[in-house]
Amino acid sequence: MAMRKFQILDTPNALATDPPDAQRQRAKALIGGSIEKRRAHGTPSPLKGRYVVDPIFRVQDEDLLRAYCDPTDKRRLVVEIGFQLGRFVAGYCALHPDERFLGFEVRRKFCEEADEWLQQHGVENAVLALVDAREMLPRVLVPGTLDELFVFFPDPWWKLRHVKKRLISPEFVADAAGWLRDGGRLLLKTDVSDYADWAEEEFRRQPAFEVTRLQDPSAGLPPTLRERRCGLRGEPTWAVQAIRRPRIEHP
Numbered sequence: 001m002a003m004r005k006f007q008i009l010d011t012p013n014a015l016a017t018d019p020p021d022a023q024r025q026r027a028k029a030l031i032g033g034s035i036e037k038r039r040a041h042g043t044p045s046p047l048k049g050r051y052v053v054d055p056i057f058r059v060q061d062e063d064l065l066r067a068y069c070d071p072t073d074k075r076r077l078v079v080e081i082g083f084q085l086g087r088f089v090a091g092y093c094a095l096h097p098d099e100r101f102l103g104f105e106v107r108r109k110f111c112e113e114a115d116e117w118l119q120q121h122g123v124e125n126a127v128l129a130l131v132d133a134r135e136m137l138p139r140v141l142v143p144g145t146l147d148e149l150f151v152f153f154p155d156p157w158w159k160l161r162h163v164k165k166r167l168i169s170p171e172f173v174a175d176a177a178g179w180l181r182d183g184g185r186l187l188l189k190t191d192v193s194d195y196a197d198w199a200e201e202e203f204r205r206q207p208a209f210e211v212t213r214l215q216d217p218s219a220g221l222p223p224t225l226r227e228r229r230c231g232l233r234g235e236p237t238w239a240v241q242a243i244r245r246p247r248i249e250h251p
């Protein structure tokens with residue numbers, strides 16, 4: 001089988017030929033698309049589950065997410081983008097029952113399967129949202145109040161023409177710096193060495209972040225499904241963290 005090559009553009013921005021707003025729109029449209037457009041033209045599909053909310057088609061679920069992210073709630077708030085089957089959600093929540101866990105996933109089937117897994121594991125402190133995190137977070141989160149943002153084993157989108165589909169992008173990194181509180185953490189794990197290098201570089205371009213490649217790629221956290229599979233096959237993984245530097249206060 002031919003080796004896949006991870007393509008890296010030599011410009012800092014993968015969508016360099018578009019103006020910034022067009023880049024943002026295109027990138028977002030690839031997964032969830034604009035929420036307003038989805039509400040106007042999309043077709044709601046029945047969604048089952050105790051933990052899953054559907055903030056695109058049930059407007060009250062967007063209010064529920066806003067209330068869940070209430071910054072006056074003293075519990076830590078952690079977000080995972082792309083929880084897939086929810087294995088990490090259950091593992092993390094069992095270890096941190098006093099925190100608020102908010103997961104995002106764009107595939108309905110995964111949301112329902114994760115929901116079943118959380119029910120089986122008696123999880124009490126998680127909400128799973130069927131929506132593109134990049135679209136919903138700015139609507140429900142007060143900037144500067146998120147404690148941790150987890151992005152684990154995102155799709156690498158190997159080819160040059162697919163670079164725009166990668167979750168990590170200059171716009172995403174800038175948004176993450178706005179969402180996180182001072183000292184908060186963006187943590188990326190991947191099993192693609194070049195993706196780790198590329199993401200680390202993107203993080204380092206954002207002056208609000210202090211970036212470290214972790215020696216321990218598990219980062220001391222429960223494994224995700226993909227991470228477990230890599231471990232069983234003896235395949236290496238990498239972790240890069242970006243800590244939000246303190247905002248400068250103007251007198």
Ligand SMILES: C[S@@+](CC[C@H](N)C(=O)[O-])C[C@H]1O[C@@H](n2cnc3c(N)ncnc32)[C@H](O)[C@@H]1O
Binds near residue numbers: 081105134225
């Ligand atoms: C490779 S899988 C993740 C694997 C899982 N995190 C693990 O480590 O086992 C990437 C997942 O992210 C989801 N995803 C990608 N972009 C997303 C977005 N913007 N918001 C929510 N979910 C997203 C995809 O649907 C997919 O299930």
